[in-house]
Amino acid sequence: MIEKNDMAKKSKSDIAYEYIKKGIIEKKFFPGNQIIEEDIVKATGVSRTSVRKALNLLQYEGILEGKTTRGIVVAKHSAEDIVSTFRIREVLETNAFELAVKNIDEEAIRKMREYNEGLVRVSRNFNIIDFVKYNKDFHWVIATATKDKYYMKYLNEIYNNIAVYLLFYNSTVDDKRSIDYHNTIIDALIEGDVEKGKAAIIADNYCGIEDLGLK
Structure with a gap:
């Protein structure tokens, strides 16, 4: 009780x-x-x-x-469902990044840094719930920076699905690679470097697939 x-x-x-x-x-x-x-x-x-x-x-x-x-x-999720979701996120988020670069402001950058610092903290304490929340919040800043309701709608659904996969199947939150990719994404937004940001998003996406034991 x-x-x-x-x-x-x-x-x-x-x-x-x-x-x-x-x-x-x-x-x-x-x-x-x-x-x-x-x-x-x-x-x-x-x-x-x-x-x-x-x-x-x-x-x-x-x-x-x-x-x-x-x-x-x-819920049960097949490996094909999970990989497909990550691939869709890659397509949507890399395109969303182009819009985000144009609209990003200092407050959004501050939030992204705050969420990534949160990931660093919870990775030391193995707190999967907070890890998933900070990870989702970080990526959601990119979606909202597009100021496009369709990107926000569909990326929100994708982020929710990925959060579920991480809760179910991710056995570790000690992922320095993802944190480093997030820092690169932040740098790319500040610098206005679209290709650098897209490359970091793709690498981070693949990292997520690997964390779930899928390649």
């Missing part, structure tokens, strides 16, 4: 959401495992309505998926 003092700080649906997500990260729930609503109610002490809200959000994020015969299960 979740402690009462934790419940006071969060909404009831947040409690259920974090319980399920933590269970997946800690490998208590595996891809393909059924998530039983009643079990979550008993474990967290929150209502069915709150659990359903959490399940809906986790389905939207791609962490869970609905199956007509088995109810809601932890």
Whole structure:
């Protein structure tokens, strides 16, 4: 059962959401495992309505998926799905970078540095949840700097999918290469060097595929 003092700080649906997500990260729930609503109610002490809200959000994020015969299960992802997602990100993000170079400002650069420094910190403490968040936030700055609603829409979906893959399948957050590529991306934005930035994005993308054991 979740402690009462934790419940006071969060909404009831947040409690259920974090319980399920933590269970997946800690490998208590595996891809393909059924998530039983009643079990979550008993474990967290929150209502069915709150659990359903959490399940809906986790389905939207791609962490869970609905199956007509088995109810809601932890999502499975094929190697082909994962590699395809990274390849799509490479195409979208390298093109987005061209627009970002034109629109980037000092505040955006400050945020990117802050997120990359966060990656350095969590890589020392093996905190996969924060690692995924900082990584997504870093790349999201590129998307928002395009000021293009379509790039933002589709890159947001791609970033959400990649965040799920990293939570499920990445076994390490000690990735100095990715942090170095991020620094190169920042430098390229400051210098207005499109080709340098694109090359760093491609290298960082391939690094992500390798981290998931895919080449």
